[in-house]
Amino acid sequence: MQKYLELLKNCPLFLGVNDDELISMLGCLGARVVPFAKRQTLMEEGEQAKELGVVLSGSVQIVQVDYFGNRNILSDVETGELFGEAFACAEVQSVPISVVASEAGEILFIPYARIEAPCANACGFHRQLIHNLLKIVAAKNLLFHQKLGLLSKRTTREKLTAYLLLQAKKNKSNRFSIPFDRQELADYLGVDRSGLSSELGKMRREGVLRCRKNHFELL
Amino acid sequence: MQKYLELLKNCPLFLGVNDDELISMLGCLGARVVPFAKRQTLMEEGEQAKELGVVLSGSVQIVQVDYFGNRNILSDVETGELFGEAFACAEVQSVPISVVASEAGEILFIPYARIEAPCANACGFHRQLIHNLLKIVAAKNLLFHQKLGLLSKRTTREKLTAYLLLQAKKNKSNRFSIPFDRQELADYLGVDRSGLSSELGKMRREGVLRCRKNHFELL
């Protein structure tokens, strides 16, 4: 846990929390660190969402798989970010998604009940955490708006360029890496992988794009 | 305002608020009622989101329009529901959507700053409202997950049937009305209107569906 203190201090969930308090707070919250391997499932569709997860290292993806086995990647969660918080806050009985590790690492799981209810020690930070959570969940709403904007585009080309422009903006640079391989990007954009590859080839030939593996440059 | 008290008491935003308190609370919050006409824009893309809206009567749609004029309907907001709350909570400088009335009615606008900050009178309900907001925003996240599930389907037929099944489930009945005309439904599902119409015709001929105007029955 000690080695992640710096990360946690900068995590939006703990914004405004005194550095000294952080450790005792984590104890009060009943937080626990869980290591995981690549491809491991951290939260299964249908489960009850009692905890939220903070990615301490590695990365995870939020995925849905429909009746016919089509994978839909809803989002990618990087170090310092949260997952499952919306389901916990909404107190859903059955989460509609699975969380799968894309890179091995460690998660900090925090029982939501401990965040929500003022505890026996009358810790003062619950109010702050709830405020932070509200802002985080609201910000995720914005991300969903963005993603809906991508998926509502009609062609692979439009989806792809809109996605790449968003990434460039997010990274404040025309050169950036994406957290997906080709198949994952296709599942994220809701398009066919081969069509995506061929569209990338076309853009390369048109000279608007350079890419190698998951590193891209817009020209 | 008086005539909407019953509605507001059942509004998730005011869950747990004492009936007597409601009136004085609304005053303390600086809430104001605004009437609007059909097709009127209630919130414009690019604005700062300082207020959230509660639909008292009528209904509104959350829409995005891209560079080429393609309309994307993100959601439909009915009586008693909220809009703009996520942008207010996330304190965004520029909302990425517009809110347009689909039916004339009235809105209760509430400045978010008044909800968030404990007021001079030290009203006790701020904590409760924040909790309610958190749950509401988290629940909207779930709705977005659903919509992403729809949009990630590859064919018009799949999107349409998934949407109709969701509506049937939501209404707990195979007979239900939808809040969209054909063009709006197409813009909601991200498909071509004529293709949607023709798919509906096909389903009718297959005998799996009956529909007239915006009333549907699944067989």
Added chain:
DNA sequence: TAAAGTCTGTTGAATTTTCAACAAAATAGG
């Protein structure tokens, strides 16, 4: 009630996507 306007369903052609299959390139593991 008539006229104007809007909404819906149909059509066929052009475009785009999906699907399946394969080979080259890259990666991982022993």
Added chain:
DNA sequence: CCTATTTTGTTGAAAATTCAACAGACTTTA
């Protein structure tokens, strides 16, 4: 360092979507 596996790019054919155009049904309003 070599082999097995995974990832990526390409292809062509089949399927589906989009687009534009139009006519009939339905609404609105004058």
